[in-house]
Amino acid sequence: MRYLYAWENDTLIGRFYEDDGKVSFAYARDATSPISLSLPLNGNWHEDAPLAFLDGLLPEGQQWRIQMKNSLKAASTDSFDLLDSVDSTGGLVFTSQATSPSLKAEASIATDADIESQMQRIYDVSNAWWNENDRNRFSLAGNQGKFSLAFIHGTWFWPNATLPSTHIMKPDPKATPDVALVEHATLEIARQIGIRAAATSVVRYGARVGLLVERFDRVVDLKTKTIRRLRTEDMTQATGAWGKDKYDFEIGELIQCLRQAHADESVIYGLVRQIAFNACIGNHDAHAKNYSVFIGRNGIRLCPLYDAISMAHWPVFRDDVLAMPVNGVYDPWEVTIDDWREEAKAAGLDPDRVEHIVHDVVESLRRVDYEGLPCGQDIGAEIRDYMLECCRDLA
Helix, strand or coil, rough: CEEEEEEEEEEEEEEEEEEEEEEEEEEEECCCCCEEEEEECCCCCCCHHHHHHHHHCCCCCCCHHHHHHHHHHCCCCHHHHCCCCEEECCCCEEEEECCCHCCCCCEEEECCCHHHHHHHHHHHHHCCCCCCCCCCCCCEEECCCEEEEEEEECEEEEEECCCCCCEEECCCCCCCCHHHHHHHHHHHHHHHHCCCCEEEEEEEEEEEEEEEECCEEEEECCCCCEECCCCCHHHHHCCCHHHHHHHCCCCCHHHHHHCCCCCHHHHHHHHHHHHHHHHHHCCCCCCCHEEEEEEEEEEECCCCCCCCCCCCCCCHCCCHHHHCCCEEECHHHCCHHHHHHHHHHHHCHHHHHHHHHHHHHHHHHHHCCHHHHCCCCCHHHHHHHHHHCCCCCCC
């Protein structure tokens, strides 16, 4: 039998264990809040939920997990080996032994040359996540090549289980240039219309450009000079689904998950606003892993918007359909207010309130100064024109 112990700020929360190929989970006796909405404290979860939760913390694609295994010098590409003593998303770290992760590793400085090298590798090797630098012990979900960093007193460090990361670096891929600029601009639009969004900046190291994202699942305490992890999870994990199924969700399934977890109405309708924004701005890749919640002793809160990007700049993506349909409609430019009202009814929401949210998002988007966005006038005009196309039946 193998074990993987789950820790929150040096407090043991529970342990995963594998017996005869089946992965299970048990909470520590004094655990007071769930590690996932899919793993409630009462133990009432489906048998795949523990492994699906761990799987959701890892990059998608076996080729990236092989890179991770080689960099970490792990024994295999399974969750127990890859998540051992790394910096992962959310408030938990994991160890293969019942030893607090604070006793394990030391910090290592990430020089500008180190960061440029990592960015260049991701650019050159088509989204390669890791190099042979085993000082950078992290795990991030998704397909796009990226890596984590910790910023302490003006210096960058490589993160690990002991040292939480504070930022995520997303270098521009060779196949889709200007991703950093467009994502930064899209999140700035969200902020301008009153939607909380992850703090971002566009940075350059040598010849490489990337989007630097400030993590909202971390809190930096300047007085104690410590970094604390906050417990979060994406909606794929919250429902107990596998990461590979992130495109197989409808809006009502996410709403139902939050209702079953007794989320406040402000959380539920806040999620609707984020979904409406992505649909109206032309972000066709807004799947279930791109929406997250904070979970803990104080209940459920909606995380800021992240990974939101208008597809206006790349003609090859402009005709794509929505990751989550509205009332069964996948083409964003064909969605009507009646579709939003029907979607609201099916999800048990107030249709008038949902209609008001969608109208507010549309009218707010029309008032944005697109020429003044931090992406240049040309890209700003592309985003504006595509937004108007996506919203043409929502006036």
